[in-house]
Amino acid sequence: MGELKLMKGNEAVAEAAIRAGADGYFGYPITPQSEVIEYLMVEKPYERTGMVVLQAESEIAAINMVYGAAGTGKKAMTSSSSPGISLKMEGISYLAGTELPCVILNVVRGGPGLGTIQPSQADYFQATKGGGHGDYRMIVLAPASVQEMSDFVKLGFELAFKYRNPLMILSDGVIGQMMEKVELFDPIPRWTDEEIIEMSPWATTGRTMNRERNILTSLDLDPSRQEKHNEKLVAKYKKISENEIRFEKINCEDIDYLFVAYGSSSRICQKSIQLAKEKGIKVGLLRPITLYPYPTKAIQDMLGDIKGILCVEMSAGQMVEDVRLAVEGKVPVEHYGRMGGIVHSPQEVVEALEQKIIGG
Amino acid sequence: MAKIRGAIVVDIEKCKGCGVCIGACPQEVIALADNVNGKGYHYSYMKNPEACIGCSNCAIVCPDGVITVYRKKMDV
Amino acid sequence: MSEDILKEIIQPENIVYQKTKMMTDKVLSYCPGCGHGTAHRIIMEVVDEMGIGEDTIGIAPVGCSVLAYEFMNIDMQQAAHGRAPALATGIKRLWPDKFVFTYQGDGDLAAIGTAETIHACNRGENICIFFINNGIYGMTGGQMAPTTLPNMKSSTSPYGRDVKTMGNPLKMTDIVAQLPGTYFVSRHSVHTPRNVRKTKKAVRKAFENQRDNKGGVSFVEIVSNCNSGWKMTPVKSNEWMVENMFPFYPLGDMKIDGELVK
Numbered sequence: 040m041g042e043l044k045l046m047k048g049n050e051a052v053a054e055a056a057i058r059a060g061a062d063g064y065f066g067y068p069i070t071p072q073s074e075v076i077e078y079l080m081v082e083k084p085y086e087r088t089g090m091v092v093l094q095a096e097s098e099i100a101a102i103n104m105v106y107g108a109a110g111t112g113k114k115a116m117t118s119s120s121s122p123g124i125s126l127k128m129e130g131i132s133y134l135a136g137t138e139l140p141c142v143i144l145n146v147v148r149g150g151p152g153l154g155t156i157q158p159s160q161a162d163y164f165q166a167t168k169g170g171g172h173g174d175y176r177m178i179v180l181a182p183a184s185v186q187e188m189s190d191f192v193k194l195g196f197e198l199a200f201k202y203r204n205p206l207m208i209l210s211d212g213v214i215g216q217m218m219e220k221v222e223l224f225d226p227i228p229r230w231t232d233e234e235i236i237e238m239s240p241w242a243t244t245g246r247t248m249n250r251e252r253n254i255l256t257s258l259d260l261d262p263s264r265q266e267k268h269n270e271k272l273v274a275k276y277k278k279i280s281e282n283e284i285r286f287e288k289i290n291c292e293d294i295d296y297l298f299v300a301y302g303s304s305s306r307i308c309q310k311s312i313q314l315a316k317e318k319g320i321k322v323g324l325l326r327p328i329t330l331y332p333y334p335t336k337a338i339q340d341m342l343g344d345i346k347g348i349l350c351v352e353m354s355a356g357q358m359v360e361d362v363r364l365a366v367e368g369k370v371p372v373e374h375y376g377r378m379g380g381i382v383h384s385p386q387e388v389v390e391a392l393e394q395k396i397i398g399g
Numbered sequence: 400m401a402k403i404r405g406a407i408v409v410d411i412e413k414c415k416g417c418g419v420c421i422g423a424c425p426q427e428v429i430a431l432a433d434n435v436n437g438k439g440y441h442y443s444y445m446k447n448p449e450a451c452i453g454c455s456n457c458a459i460v461c462p463d464g465v466i467t468v469y470r471k472k473m474d475v
Numbered sequence: 476m477s478e479d480i481l482k483e484i485i486q487p488e489n490i491v492y493q494k495t496k497m498m499t500d501k502v503l504s505y506c507p508g509c510g511h512g513t514a515h516r517i518i519m520e521v522v523d524e525m526g527i528g529e530d531t532i533g534i535a536p537v538g539c540s541v542l543a544y545e546f547m548n549i550d551m552q553q554a555a556h557g558r559a560p561a562l563a564t565g566i567k568r569l570w571p572d573k574f575v576f577t578y579q580g581d582g583d584l585a586a587i588g589t590a591e592t593i594h595a596c597n598r599g600e601n602i603c604i605f606f607i608n609n610g611i612y613g614m615t616g617g618q619m620a621p622t623t624l625p626n627m628k629s630s631t632s633p634y635g636r637d638v639k640t641m642g643n644p645l646k647m648t649d650i651v652a653q654l655p656g657t658y659f660v661s662r663h664s665v666h667t668p669r670n671v672r673k674t675k676k677a678v679r680k681a682f683e684n685q686r687d688n689k690g691g692v693s694f695v696e697i698v699s700n701c702n703s704g705w706k707m708t709p710v711k712s713n714e715w716m717v718e719n720m721f722p723f724y725p726l727g728d729m730k731i732d733g734e735l736v737k
Binding site for chain 3: 062063065091093095096097101105107109110115130137244245246247252253255256257
């Protein structure tokens, strides 16, 4: 058993970054995720592992520091919350177009605009459907516990480097702020410069005489070459879709209805399942862990046995569109979710299931 | 008597005929040719080669780096 | 002059100057007479002479010199508009023994990148920033830049820059010189051999400061022409630059070894 600690979600991310052998964290304060950089500054990881922590002048500067560092093959990370993530979208598009690995944490708060500091899940579109310009995708992991906040940093760097792609951990204000028991994984040593040069021959580490210079750019004014590049990206995303889907099924034996929910909403739905059972309603939960690639087939495989799906998310209804795409009209699909930073209660969710799916 | 003699070789196809080298030369060696290269630029050439002392002023000011400079001490 | 004499002079052992191998053989995409080509070559000559080509990482901007990586024979990254100093910070902090420089135009450094420029200088990053100032946005067709002179015409100031509505030109170099985090701040040009040699000395000083970890940014501005944007011939544009740009952006050292020059 690894080291056990009671930690805040944001703190678990910070500790995990040090243990995952991250080389650099570049961030900027914004509620509700400032604890990430505050923890890192207090921990002085430069003395622990040589990891650099820098507070940038803006979220834009931070994502571009990540871009520069990622271009040299180093493990670089940043974090922010919704309005700050909007600022990073240009950088994310560049990272995806240049095919650079990195981890970006979004601790989602209510929006749009300056919004509120309370939790929300209304950045789903931004994370999975674009946000930045152009045809690109980020791999998106959705933690639902402080344990997953820690584990997904390690997994995040693995996947980012496996596919040379930016990866987002899409959390929310509940998980960022709550405290739970975490089993911390054993520290992985930071890669040496030599290991980096060998592992990532594309990186700009200084052109040695035995190779051509490495140029990292997303610009190509020749349309046929640019198309080929985009086709290469599409093929990569297809490979990711085939190999990296992750989800969890809870209480899905012998059920009539299904909740589909991620992050904090999935935690709430677990309580809702119990409350529904007391009323004689048999409902289960499918929890997507990767939001891109989306567990479309996992939902489709369940359609024969259920009569309706309630998609529960703290938004006006964003992931529900992907659920409807998967279901293709075979069973009713409805959305329930509070907005503006309000977190729905388990009772509300059961009532919504009764009114919108069972009753309707 | 020994004299420093210079000469420049211009990469004609890469020269863009900007003319900055002409003013840089202290010896009035360079002029733009009447002929043009493949891109239609009047390229630089040594109009007065005897006057060239190989000082490299033209080469270091050339934006496209198309000039190579030679210099030799000769008995002439 | 006889052919024989020419043949005798033009021998490989008599070469006194040729373009450095640290520039690639590609034809430069810049307009005839543009200072970018000269500036590129000076920087690459210094990298060559200092023997640091294997340890140098350059960052190209957005602007005419977005394609700088086609011509500089070193590892390079292409930054989003204005962000180069942030990329440089990320790289230098994680590879402190490498030589890292940004190469930026006036829109990149003094408009959209103002925050990144000032904060990298304020933090005193151990990098070189090379700022090519031609008072106009060349790549996008000659629009007004933050460094465009008062009354100067451009495609977005067709009646001349009106400082009342469009603000005064921004002297970024003067601003960053005031910050404790800059170590060497200097302004030069590349339009005459004498100025090319001075610029090269400044570029060399900038890289030596980085090598010796002097604890601050080395910031070299190169006032340059844009004959296309200014709608002149190359030679005329250099003359115009001397008459109009230099009085506003005077050449010389502003800060040496961390001290402002009196």
